[in-house]
Amino acid sequence: MRPVRVAVTMMALVTLPATAVAQVFSVGNERDNRGAGPRRSPVLFGAALTYAVPQREFRDNVKQGFGIDGNVHYKFDRQGIFSLGGELGFLSYGRETKTVPLSSTIGRVYVDLTTSNNIFWMGVGPQLVVPSGPIRPYVNGTAGFAVFWTESSVKETYDQEDFAKSTNYDDATFAWTGGGGFLIPVGASQQGAIDIGVRYHGNGNVRYLRKGDIIDLPGGNVQLRVNEGETPLLMWRVGVKWGLF
16 A cells, blocks of 8 residues: 555654664763673563544544554663664544344344454654653654554354454555653662653544444445544553663
């Protein structure tokens, strides 16, 4: 898909200059920190639960969303002030379930039909963290892509096991994020931290479905009411980090 190719190109343009600068910064720091003790793991991991609030025109169609995200960053200095990494996440912004006959010719067997509206996003970019103190602010940003898709699945009413699934609609777009928050170190080694923050998702123009946009027609056919526009989100995050130093 063309939006994905554009996203990959933009990710490369953002990542390569930042990596070159970070390598120079890293070499200088390694020289300065010789003899300063053993180097900690250069990798910083994180995960969070998210609550999303649509912005601008997108709010007229979607009220809220819930999801999760994960990230990993490589630290280019011993204290972890500057790092470069990748982030990804999943968000559900609409879900409906109804009980329907298994088919138009089998009216005595019913199943649960669930339709969900989802977003998957991925990006790469830099992060800056205040390296010390009981509360450590940070800022970060990414460039990447987001995929919007709607899928329907059928479960047995009593056993609740999926036995059929289909994607009803999907589209992709270039996406960028910018955000910040603060880390609260925990534990004796203070390698772990509570992560509380907020992130703005600047998703580009995309086509998507919302809850209620699939209309069942006689004969087993469906009608899709497709929406189109930019889909920015303000995302609140609560999670954990590991590898703080």
